[in-house]
Amino acid sequence: MALALRAEKLLPGLVDAQSGTRRSGHPAASEPPRGPAELAGHASRLRARAGELANRPTEAEPLSGRRLDQIDRQLVALEYALRRLAGEPTNYRAELLAYFDTEVELGVRDQYHAAHAALAEILPGRGSLAERMAAYRAAERVPPPRIGRAVTALSTALRHVTSTFLALPDGEAVHYEVATDRPWGGFNRYLGELRSLVVVNGDVTNQGAALAQLVAHEAYPGHHTEQCRAVTGPPGAQRYPERGLYLTNTPQSLISEGMADLALRALLGPGWGRWVESVLAEVGVRMDGELAEWVELASRVLRPVRQDAALLLHSLDTDPEQVRAYLRRWLLVDEPRARHILRFLRHPRWRAYTTSYVEGARLVQAWLAAPAGGAGDALDPSVAMPRLLRLMDEPWTPSQLRAAAGSPSTQRSAS
Numbered sequence: 001m002a003l004a005l006r007a008e009k010l011l012p013g014l015v016d017a018q019s020g021t022r023r024s025g026h027p028a029a030s031e032p033p034r035g036p037a038e039l040a041g042h043a044s045r046l047r048a049r050a051g052e053l054a055n056r057p058t059e060a061e062p063l064s065g066r067r068l069d070q071i072d073r074q075l076v077a078l079e080y081a082l083r084r085l086a087g088e089p090t091n092y093r094a095e096l097l098a099y100f101d102t103e104v105e106l107g108v109r110d111q112y113h114a115a116h117a118a119l120a121e122i123l124p125g126r127g128s129l130a131e132r133m134a135a136y137r138a139a140e141r142v143p144p145p146r147i148g149r150a151v152t153a154l155s156t157a158l159r160h161v162t163s164t165f166l167a168l169p170d171g172e173a174v175h176y177e178v179a180t181d182r183p184w185g186g187f188n189r190y191l192g193e194l195r196s197l198v199v200v201n202g203d204v205t206n207q208g209a210a211l212a213q214l215v216a217h218e219a220y221p222g223h224h225t226e227q228c229r230a231v232t233g234p235p236g237a238q239r240y241p242e243r244g245l246y247l248t249n250t251p252q253s254l255i256s257e258g259m260a261d262l263a264l265r266a267l268l269g270p271g272w273g274r275w276v277e278s279v280l281a282e283v284g285v286r287m288d289g290e291l292a293e294w295v296e297l298a299s300r301v302l303r304p305v306r307q308d309a310a311l312l313l314h315s316l317d318t319d320p321e322q323v324r325a326y327l328r329r330w331l332l333v334d335e336p337r338a339r340h341i342l343r344f345l346r347h348p349r350w351r352a353y354t355t356s357y358v359e360g361a362r363l364v365q366a367w368l369a370a371p372a373g374g375a376g377d378a379l380d381p382s383v384a385m386p387r388l389l390r391l392m393d394e395p396w397t398p399s400q401l402r403a404a405a406g407s408p409s410t411q412r413s414a415s
Contacts, residue, residue: 003042004245007078009033010085013349014078016253017190017227017246036086043079047072070251070395071242073101077250092314092352099352101251101398102359106311107304112330115301119332122294133332140207140292142285144178147202147211149283151176154212157279158220161267165221165385169194169232174219178202183344185210188218190246194231196224204340208287209296212276216264221388223260229392240395249352251397258360259391266368266384297377305330307358310345320346363398364391366405 008014010033050071080098084090096104116129123132142150155174162168172194185205189197198218205214216222230244246252268275273296277289309327312318320342327338344350368384391401 016248036082040082047075067395073251073397099249100254118298153283154215162220186214188223190227209292217260222263254356254360257356258364261361269381306354370405
C-alpha cells in the first residue's frame with residue numbers, strides 16, 4: 001500500500017479505490033514526494049522479496065503461486081509506469097503488455113465488415129448505415145430530465161436481481177450524479193464504508209440500453225459490488241488484503257473492467273433487452289428492448305475499433321484526424337462522438353486504458369462461457385454469475401485466466 005500511495009503523488013488517479021485504512025491515515029500519505037526512479041527501484045525490490053517468500057513461505061506471509069503471480073504482475077505494471085515517468089525509453093505496445101499482461105494487435109477488418117452487414121439487416125429505415133444508426137440512436141435517446149429517474153429505477157431493479165446471487169452487505173449504497181463534458185461515459189468512485197458515487201456523463205450515455213449497461217458496470221453487479229466484496233468477502237473464504245487496493249492500468253483493472261462490461265449479460269442472460277424495457281417503462285421511458293439487444297450483439301464485434309484507434313495514435317503515429325475518421329467509419333458514430341472518444345484516447349491518464357475494456361471483456365467472456373465449451377455470445381446466469389464471483393474473490397492474472405479458459409493470448413490482424 002505504501003508504494004502505491006507514494007506513486008500516486010506522481011501518477012494522480014493510480015489508486016482508484018481502496019478498502020480498509022483510509023489513505024489520509026497511512027504514514028505514506030504525509031511524506032514528501034519521492035522521485036519516480038527511486039519508487040521504480042522499490043517496486044523491483046518488492047518483486048524480488050515476493051519471490052523469496054515464495055521460495056521460503058512462512059506462516060506469517062503465506063503466498064500461493066497464483067497469489068504471488070498476481071502481486072508480481074501488479075508490481076510489473078507499477079514499475080513500468082514509474083520508469084516511463086522517469087524518462088526511460090518506452091513503446092506503446094510494451095506499455096500495454098506491462099500494464100495488462102496482454103499482447104495487443106490491431107483488430108480484423110473482415111470482422112468489422114461482417115458486423116456492418118449484420119447491422120444493415122437489423123436497423124430499420126433507409127439511407128446509409130451510418131445514417132440509420134444515427135436515427136436509431138436518436139430514437140432511443142432518453143430525454144435529459146429523465147436520465148436520473150431512469151438510472152435510479154435501473155439501479156433498484158439490478159440490485160434486487162444481484163441480491164438473488166449473493167448477499168449484499170448491510171449498509172451498502174450507491175449514489176448517482178448526472179454530469180456533462182467528461183472524457184468518459186461513466187465513473188465509479190468508491191467512497192469507503194460500502195458506499196460508491198457513480199457519475200453518469202449525460203452527453204454520451206443517454207440511451208436506455210446504455211444506461212442499463214452503465215449501472216450494471218459501475219454498480220450491480222459491477223465495480224461497487226466488487227468493492228463491497230473486497231471489504232466483506234464471501235463467508236468463510238480466504239481473504240486477500242491486497243485485493244482491497246484497486247490500481248488503474250494494471251492486470252487487476254483489466255479483469256475488473258472485463259467483469260463490469262459483462263455484468264449485465266452475466267446477471268440477466270439472453271432477454272436482457274426486454275427486461276430493461278420493462279423497468280424503464282415504469283418511469284415513462286420508452287425503448288425497443290429486443291432491437292437494442294440485437295444491435296448490441298452485432299456491435300460487440302466492433303469493440304476492438306477503439307483499441308485500434310489507440311494503437312494508431314500511440315504506436316503507429318497516425319495523424320489524429322485520420323484516427324477520428326477511422327472511428328467514424330467503423331463505429332458508425334457522428335463527429336462529436338468521434339472527437340469525444342479521441343479525447344479519451346489522448347488523455348494522459350486514460351491513453352492505455354481502452355485495452356482494459358476491449359481485452360478484459362474478450363478474456364472474461366471466454367472464462368464465463370468456458371463451462372459451455374467455448375467463448376460463445378450467450379451467457380447463462382446460473383453459470384456466469386458464480387464464475388464472476390470467483391473472479392471477484394480470488395487472485396487472478398490475465399495469463400492465468402487465459403490458461404483456465406483455453407483462450408488465445410491475442411487476436412491477430414488479418415489486414
